[in-house]
Amino acid sequence: MAGSKNAEGGAGLDPMHQFEVHPIIELPSVAGIDTSFTNSSLWMVLAVGLVGTFMLAASSRSALVPGRLQLMGEMAYKFIADMIQENIGTEGMRYFPFIFSLFMFILFCNMLGMLPYSFTVTSHLIVTFALAATVFMLVTLVGFARHGVGFLKLFVPSGIPAILMPLLVVIELISYLTRPVSLSVRLFGNMMAGHTMLKIFGGFVVGLSSAGLAPLAIAPFALMVAFTGLELLIAGLQAYVFTILTCIYLNEAIHMDH
Amino acid sequence: MLGLAYRFTVEMLAGIGVGGFVGWWMDKWFDTAPAFLLILLFLGMIAGVVNSVRTVNEMRRSLDKNAAGSAREPDQEE
Numbered sequence: 001m002a003g004s005k006n007a008e009g010g011a012g013l014d015p016m017h018q019f020e021v022h023p024i025i026e027l028p029s030v031a032g033i034d035t036s037f038t039n040s041s042l043w044m045v046l047a048v049g050l051v052g053t054f055m056l057a058a059s060s061r062s063a064l065v066p067g068r069l070q071l072m073g074e075m076a077y078k079f080i081a082d083m084i085q086e087n088i089g090t091e092g093m094r095y096f097p098f099i100f101s102l103f104m105f106i107l108f109c110n111m112l113g114m115l116p117y118s119f120t121v122t123s124h125l126i127v128t129f130a131l132a133a134t135v136f137m138l139v140t141l142v143g144f145a146r147h148g149v150g151f152l153k154l155f156v157p158s159g160i161p162a163i164l165m166p167l168l169v170v171i172e173l174i175s176y177l178t179r180p181v182s183l184s185v186r187l188f189g190n191m192m193a194g195h196t197m198l199k200i201f202g203g204f205v206v207g208l209s210s211a212g213l214a215p216l217a218i219a220p221f222a223l224m225v226a227f228t229g230l231e232l233l234i235a236g237l238q239a240y241v242f243t244i245l246t247c248i249y250l251n252e253a254i255h256m257d258h
Numbered sequence: 259m260l261g262l263a264y265r266f267t268v269e270m271l272a273g274i275g276v277g278g279f280v281g282w283w284m285d286k287w288f289d290t291a292p293a294f295l296l297i298l299l300f301l302g303m304i305a306g307v308v309n310s311v312r313t314v315n316e317m318r319r320s321l322d323k324n325a326a327g328s329a330r331e332p333d334q335e336e
Contacts (some may be wrong), residue, residue, distance in 0.1 A: 139333035
């Protein structure tokens, strides 16, 4: 938050400064792990709090003819419920709470990151990787719980000559292991690249106008406005992509028909 | 669409990254550097390409589903 202020000060223009994590409340480290409450934690807590408040407010007065808030809540519910029905089927509704929380958390983190002076939690690889690793572990556990050892058949492609089998099993295994990596890098890369780009164009505006070329600064400013719109789209889209891939992976673990 | 190109880049890099990491880790485990690193790096590249091909097939399938009436030959199942 303070980082953005510095960057806009003009002299030390650093588009990466906005991603710095610094502690707000220093806490003692537990077993060598720093447990300080950072700006990252603050925005995560804010996101969770806002999701909770939003859903509670949306469902507090359930009218037959919904108001605006209730309508928004119901739309969010229906969006995820339809996604699960379409990709997994009715059995998938057991995992609705997890998928819905995942979607709302990522969406709110991305959207909060669009506020000026805010901090984008999802622009940190470790955050998105923790989310993706949770999904990965859930999918693996569900697969083994449903099919037992038979889940390993996922790594054995059918209709392949026996000589090629060991090679293909290893490739399948690696391909399975890349899932959390590509899932997390996709979200992280999109968020970080977008926010860096916005900062760079912001820096152009400041730089040009402080150099006395204010009329020229209109061009990067216009681009920045356009990119802000694009970033809003990406913030929503990436939350959607993350969630739908979770659905696809869960479907594979439940039905194993690929 | 920039998003699509980005998706394939991530898919391929993830394959190489995971293959390299597993290979490096196995080399450390069995003390056989750099045999497993090289083998798994190569297999990781293949896995990355396999993943990309699957992504393309998925996209094509969903495109076909959306464009109703357009008759196309079914893709080979992976």
